[in-house]
Amino acid sequence: MDIFGIPHQALMGQIMLGLVNGAFYAVLSLGLAIIFGLLRIVNFAHGAFFMLGAFVAFLVGRYFGIGYWPAMIIAPLVVGVAGILFERFALRRIYKLDPLYGLFLTFGLVLVLEGGFRVFMGSSGNPFPTPASMRGVVDLGFMMLPIYRGFVILMAVIVCAGTWIVIEKTRMGAYLRAATERPELTQAFGINVPILLTLTYGAGVALAGFAGVLAAPIQHVNPSMGSDLVIIVFAIVVIGGLGSVLGSAVTGLGLGVIEGLAKVYYSEASTTVVFLVMALVLLLRPAGLFGREES
Template structure:
């Protein structure tokens, strides 16, 4: 059997694949955080809860309305994004004049409420969600077997991340958005409705989290705590990448997923902490983050 650095090649590829899957979620979530932070200067602590809501909405659509995974992939981000729009209008919009820390505290409180409600309604044990029929089975790549669904997660994440990057960095809408980030008053004077843009940006960031949640539903069991641990790791990812750049957060997300996968092969005990250790090293060498502006 082939080995690489004394590790069976199959095990190595398998862990790298799992790492890429985790990286896909880190990338989608940190991208959403970066989009929201760029526009509103708010760190959205509710992001993990909204990721979890995406998975639950997918499950509800299937169980209660009989709508398939593919409908969920479209509808769940819209539904959860709409709740995000309501939250922004009713609450977050009142805090823009204050210290940014209040935004963090508010969204932390909202995360407690949302997770508490789901825990009370659905319990903490987790509910399975079936992989859609079209994505059952696995492909033989020659050097390893790739379950179709996992391949799909990676492709979907890359496409959505790239699409978001393209819209923000390469279209007219994105140009308005970036301009409003730099000089909101000036952009408003040119006749752009900046408050509505902020609201929709928050809704979009939340929808990204929900999309990631739907992707995650068949892989992890759908449970109320699935977001809270993940979001703290994503915070570390965001600190490592720096929030200055959209492309940076995507690259950092996938990269750290791979590093985590490698750690699982070579030093399994360290796999839960490796991202935090990397964060500490990055803080020492480049406090603004790999892609951040000082």
């Protein structure tokens, strides 16, 4: 069975790969959106924290023999703490300035983290084994699905849904939304906004660290694995708008699939298709698909 001259299996395989990439885009743009919403900081270091998560999982495995599943808890915690420290000692000082300084500051952190890992770990990739229980494929009837990739997509959906529930349905989420809309007023009601900012940054980058652990068995763990990704995520954020949690998730997954399709039909464009979509969206709907016009 061919679809536009492409064998069915190959097409499904690429859509699958696209969904996996899209899962990472979704989780990363989600974290970016939350951080931007509250802190007004575009976190360039998001990709670096993603890389840090993957490295923590890799290193605790190598030096302490800790397996994949505990690492899935440990790595986001370590990344979250690193993020909290960075927020306390650096980001906090520039909230009153133009947001562009936030972009520059986090860019500096990217250089430090990437350079640091390159010094100590080298530039080449480190292979990371897929956990034993996740090896092999299942036959879905219409395609063969590698179990681990299915798991990644499932986890991404769970994380996005979980974040949405936390933000929309819990008291903590209500504080967060209040502080996003009116920080001074929220503070006046007795809510400790500075701590909320710190925790939000920590949680946002912990999400990136979690995505890094998920990515470790798929990509080789290497210092530049995050920054190329984060630029694509920026484009996705421009396409989707930083407005909504669901918007980021849908845009992320959707663009992953578009990228996968581009690989099948016109592989030269696969690296640029996201940016082309961005240009198109800017021309037709400058505020982004789900965005509100920023003030």
